[in-house]
Amino acid sequence: MTQAFNMADLSTALPEVVLSLVAMVILMLDFIVPKGRRDWLGYLSVLGVLLTLMVLCRQWGATQSAFSGQYLIDPFALFFKILFLASGGLIILMSIGYLRGEGADSGEFYALILFATLGMMLMASAVDLLILYIGLETMSICIYVLAGFLKRERRSNEAALKYLLMGGFSSAIILYGIVMLYGLTGATGLKEIASTLTADTLSNPALILAMVMLAAGFGFKIAAVPFHMYIPDVYEGAPTPITALLAAASEIAGLVILLRVFLVAIPGLQDRWALLFYVLSLLTMTVGNVVAIAQSNIKRMLAYSSIAHIGYLLIGVVAGRELGISATLLYTVVYALMTLGAFAMVILLCVGEVKGERIDDFAGLAQRSPMAAAAMLILLLSLAGVPPTAGFVGKLYLFGAAIERGYILLALIAVVNSAISLFYYMKVAVAMYMRDLPPAGLALSPSRPLRVVLFVTVVGTLAIGIYPGPFLDLAKSSIAGLW
Amino acid sequence: MLLSYLPILILVLLAAGFALATLFLSSALGPRRPSKDKLSTYECGIDPVGSARERFSVKFYLVAMLFIIFDIEIVFLYPWAVILNSLGLFGLVEMFFFLGILLIGLLYVWKKGGLEWTT
Amino acid sequence: MVPLSHYLILSAVLFAIGMFGALTRRNAIGILMALELMFNAVNLNFVAFSRYLPSTMLQGQIFAIFVITIAAAEAAVGLAIVLGLYRNFKTINVDEINLMKW
Numbered sequence: 028m029t030q031a032f033n034m035a036d037l038s039t040a041l042p043e044v045v046l047s048l049v050a051m052v053i054l055m056l057d058f059i060v061p062k063g064r065r066d067w068l069g070y071l072s073v074l075g076v077l078l079t080l081m082v083l084c085r086q087w088g089a090t091q092s093a094f095s096g097q098y099l100i101d102p103f104a105l106f107f108k109i110l111f112l113a114s115g116g117l118i119i120l121m122s123i124g125y126l127r128g129e130g131a132d133s134g135e136f137y138a139l140i141l142f143a144t145l146g147m148m149l150m151a152s153a154v155d156l157l158i159l160y161i162g163l164e165t166m167s168i169c170i171y172v173l174a175g176f177l178k179r180e181r182r183s184n185e186a187a188l189k190y191l192l193m194g195g196f197s198s199a200i201i202l203y204g205i206v207m208l209y210g211l212t213g214a215t216g217l218k219e220i221a222s223t224l225t226a227d228t229l230s231n232p233a234l235i236l237a238m239v240m241l242a243a244g245f246g247f248k249i250a251a252v253p254f255h256m257y258i259p260d261v262y263e264g265a266p267t268p269i270t271a272l273l274a275a276a277s278e279i280a281g282l283v284i285l286l287r288v289f290l291v292a293i294p295g296l297q298d299r300w301a302l303l304f305y306v307l308s309l310l311t312m313t314v315g316n317v318v319a320i321a322q323s324n325i326k327r328m329l330a331y332s333s334i335a336h337i338g339y340l341l342i343g344v345v346a347g348r349e350l351g352i353s354a355t356l357l358y359t360v361v362y363a364l365m366t367l368g369a370f371a372m373v374i375l376l377c378v379g380e381v382k383g384e385r386i387d388d389f390a391g392l393a394q395r396s397p398m399a400a401a402a403m404l405i406l407l408l409s410l411a412g413v414p415p416t417a418g419f420v421g422k423l424y425l426f427g428a429a430i431e432r433g434y435i436l437l438a439l440i441a442v443v444n445s446a447i448s449l450f451y452y453m454k455v456a457v458a459m460y461m462r463d464l465p466p467a468g469l470a471l472s473p474s475r476p477l478r479v480v481l482f483v484t485v486v487g488t489l490a491i492g493i494y495p496g497p498f499l500d501l502a503k504s505s506i507a508g509l510w
Numbered sequence: 511m512l513l514s515y516l517p518i519l520i521l522v523l524l525a526a527g528f529a530l531a532t533l534f535l536s537s538a539l540g541p542r543r544p545s546k547d548k549l550s551t552y553e554c555g556i557d558p559v560g561s562a563r564e565r566f567s568v569k570f571y572l573v574a575m576l577f578i579i580f581d582i583e584i585v586f587l588y589p590w591a592v593i594l595n596s597l598g599l600f601g602l603v604e605m606f607f608f609l610g611i612l613l614i615g616l617l618y619v620w621k622k623g624g625l626e627w628t629t
Numbered sequence: 630m631v632p633l634s635h636y637l638i639l640s641a642v643l644f645a646i647g648m649f650g651a652l653t654r655r656n657a658i659g660i661l662m663a664l665e666l667m668f669n670a671v672n673l674n675f676v677a678f679s680r681y682l683p684s685t686m687l688q689g690q691i692f693a694i695f696v697i698t699i700a701a702a703e704a705a706v707g708l709a710i711v712l713g714l715y716r717n718f719k720t721i722n723v724d725e726i727n728l729m730k731w
Contacts, residue, residue, distance in 0.1 A: 051614055058621050157692055164699045168706055175710050184714040185726050191707050192660055196651055199667035206671050210678040215688045260729040575705040582701040585694050
């Protein structure tokens, strides 16, 4: 443990190094590129993301630990790193047009998204509580700034403040859980913690306290009920691409560290934390879906819908074993794709004075642009879990895993919840197809990068829905060495 | 074991006792003839202007925030310096990378006008 | 020598005070200060564990340094956000910052 780090260690973290260099270059170029032409910085950031992906793919199938065993590259980490990078790239693409519309184009925005993605990649590879915490904060601090990026917009200010205060609060709770684990075991590595915990220490009340504190802290980060109250406000107030980042990437990153900590560090307490997550999952999907019905702002509705989806994801964690965890992995991809697509649609409708945020703004979309309406319909059907879309396949495997492991009641409630969700998703579909176009409706002029985002997400949603085999195999092979 | 700390206790008591005694003696023995000038705020002998309870310019906050960030990063230099010998050349280069990243941050602040006092 | 339990109790009390402050304060700066208190309670625990536990290396102390740094960064970002908010709202009372409600 005492030997110093070396070049070999650094080469395992090469993708992260590349990404941070790209982000710093973008930050500096911000001074050279004049205002109004900073779209180029966005395209350059996407190139940087692609470059990082290429470097990352050289680690395909490898398992290697580095930096005194604090950092691990394995298929599980690789799976999520690719997901985070892809989400980050798509989010940058959708912000290019959005920022131009808001008159706030700047390199900082892209650099901060890249730094947030870097934090998520660290979280995916962290097998030590220290690295895990640093990754979490790297991501969170960037998102605090991004949420308040529209400085003149009062709702953006409010969202940033709420997210900052709740984020700081949850970090403190996570830290207290971490310090209790450290105090009990004298180690911060997840594997070492697991090997130090013996049968006596497993029943130590302090360990239970640590477990509950970690679950509560991670609950804040992944927006599980009852730790969700700030989420709708933050989602509504933040710039729409950042809402997408929060929903599609940041919550999944929270789920990744939750999986790592609970599966690797304290597997001995599985029967206890499975019960904890059982209750959380049940509350999360029910409250999310029921409250979503009453929303008239689409960003808020999608916020509650994302809360509900976190509830579904937790089913896989409860079910556990290979079946449950691989179903969770598959569903994270599905969830990221359809959420990104849905928020891209909100940006698409942002024309002139119309912010595209009310469900009424979707009225008559089928007459305005049949293509856009069809894309939105596919995304909505997927969110609700109707075949032949990805949402259906993902839910099938999740609920199947729950039934297989004997959680029949949980699976039943999840199915009822899906039926409820169909109701509010179809409210938007009805607005698009059955209602007339308001006279003031301007023509839609989506920017080219936004079209790319919509194309990728819709095609991806259909592809996983029709031919899920390879994706499921990938999810299964990604968790092979996790335990 | 606690006994070995006795000299420190005696020193603390002596020091506190001397300070308290001086304060008490000077207020008991010294003459007291207050006047308007004597009671006013001391500003290098110039007549005081305005109230001392003013609102500070928001720029102070900016400087304070920048100071906190760069000040705290220095903390990492201490443990690094202690084991520099066993880290070798690679450790040295790594720390310069770290400082380089901080430098980029400073450059950014400078270019953004964060260091300008008057705008 | 002061036993470990004293540090743990002090830290738990500090954490509880910080949490109470974070939940009851109305001033945004006050909440940030309460959060700092919670972070420092954790730091105290880290350093105490690192000193008292047998066979541990310096992980606890290093962890404390990182927590201090990150807390400072968070405080700086927090103050910046509060400043930006004050420009638009003319208040930093969190009860009055309520444009969005469900």
